[in-house]
Amino acid sequence: MIKHLLSGGDLDADTATEILDTAAEMATVAGREIKKLPALRGRTVVNLFYEDSTRTRISFEAAAKRLSADVINFSAKGSSVTKGESLKDTALTLQAMGADAVVVRHPASGAPHRLANWVDGSVVNAGDGTHEHPTQALLDAYTMRSRLGRLAGLSVAVVGDVLHSRVARSNVLLLTTLGAKVTLVGPPTLIPVDIAGALAPGTDVSYDLDSVLPNVDVVMMLRVQRERMNDSYFPSAREYARRYGLDGPRMRRLPEHAIVMHPGPMNRGMEITPEVADSRRSTIVEQVTNGVSVRMAVLYLLLGGNNR
Amino acid sequence: MTAYLITSVSVVGAAPTDLLIRDGVVAEVGPGLSAPDATVVDGAGLVALPGLVDLHTHLREPGREDAETVESGSRAAALGGYTAVCAMANTSPVADTAGVVEQVWRLGREAGLVDVQPIGAVTVGLAGERLAELGAMADSAARVRIFSDDGHCVADPKLMRRALEYVKAFDGIIAQHAEEPRLTEAPRCTRVRSPPGSA
């Protein structure tokens, strides 16, 4: 097993599949009356969050607690971090506390990679800047496999602000490793340069959502911040929604079996309409549930729970 | 003043010869030189070059003496083969007045390891808004000839034109840090804490 989970690219197909299979076992725990395993008893997991992300933090916290780990939440707000403590000094503090794993969310791309140099424990990237969010990609892959029965050969459209999306980068890397084909869709201003060469050969790019929809098994809508229009990435929220938002008529262009995903939180009316978000195709609530199982699997495997 | 005799050294890649240094100048060049009073440096296998000259050095003094001083940077330069360095203007305070460039120039003389030639800022405070007193810096003891806002681009085309024209009066030159700032700034909604200064 790998030591850290920093990027979707850290996982080969076997390791990724092992995590997804382990997550499926973990999911059975959630159905029990007592949702707890003793696997990580006595181990310490630190949630180090430099950005507000209640849903991700709670998901990791639930995952660690269901494995009986001791959980320390270290939020940047109201802590030594706001007093100017450096990431390295914070890392040394966590090291001194004996953290076995550090789950880190940070606004700067690559901060988890830096942290991994300074702590002995495992580092899990819970979202870094505009770079990656590998556990989100794992829970997305888990959700696709649960709904559609497989990943190899699936056609997945990832739609929206790819440029700033850590979800998109991790998904392209992981899904390609697992044999799916990814098409990135969005206005050209929000598709980064050289994306196929940068991430995974075979990744397609399209600027035309309508032409892509009839041929996909999965459409994953990314959150788009309205403020992007202030930087001229697109002229207005209304034009963005009209060209790249997923509404009822567009949804009906999808094949019958296709599913609609969103990492949340949603901008209803921007990239997705309520009709779509609340439809039977939508996996948005399942993704949240699956997130806990996948993060249990990641912590369990990284901390060597299977060897104890 | 001690004399130095460098024996069998290749001058800029030519066949080995001897070099006698006396009274601040190269006194003699040729094979088989002798100078009983000179300290001998065995130059066999070595190459002599005119001392290196760096057009672009940040010496950090005044302002960030924890990172470098004129003296420590001068020592690094000498160890790198340099005999002259041009010190960039993005110090704190900025080298945008005769007073600051003279201070840097004087510190260089005191260190005595390389000639420190200050570069003056093009605009006041490197802010890119109005010209610094370029003529005063040119006329100062530091005799500034190169002007640069390095770390920042003189992005305003009118200001750049004026700067280029103005320094002709004293044979000055504008050294541009070529970076269109609007094409390199962070997007507004992902902007992270930006460090002050640069380069």
Next chain:
Amino acid sequence: MHEGEVSTRLGLIGWPAVAEEAIIARDVLLAEHVGSRLHVCHVSTAGSVEVLRQAKTRGVRVTAEVTPHHLLLTDERAETYDPVFKVNPPLRTAADVAALRAALADGVIDVIATDHAPHAVEDKECEWAYARPGMLGLETALSIALDVLGPEWDLIAERMSRTPARIAGLTGHGVDPAPGVPANLTVIDPAARRTIEPTELASRSRNTPYARMTLPGRIVATFLRGEPTVLDGKAIK
């Protein structure tokens, strides 16, 4: 960092080549219009080389410098997110490095200049986005030139001494050793190889991108107006 494949993969904000090239293109036109001298700092892209080549062909009074690090290192160094490789302008692609080397040899680029930029440890031992840009250069420049150009001593003298002295108007510097000229010279052992240890540098800072790399060449002695500043590879004071 450079906007390209690597910045896309790393999710770092890109600093595109065109941001440099557009300013150089504008400035050579301005310099031509007013008949002034322009010097372009730290040229980093193949496109900039082409703009400069055209301007020089037209007779514009423009000179240009390249740093040692842009002659050797590429944007892939950012993959560890270690800010010791963060510099402005950023490290570019292998194709840019090749174009810069060719331009240095053919004279479109006039000078190697270090952009020696010392930074305190806390300004580099942090997240990439928060780190200050810049690298040490003075103590390694000659070695990088030797590594990149080979023992082309006349070219090295031209790009690192004679031409920069002429651009800066520093009389007494950049003159080959000959009877009667000021004894500003340096003596190099081209056969020596040394491994760069940041703690052994004379700079107060440690931000060399060449840590633990083995580079050719060693400065044995340097003389400033006949006085040694370096002898036997060690600083005199």
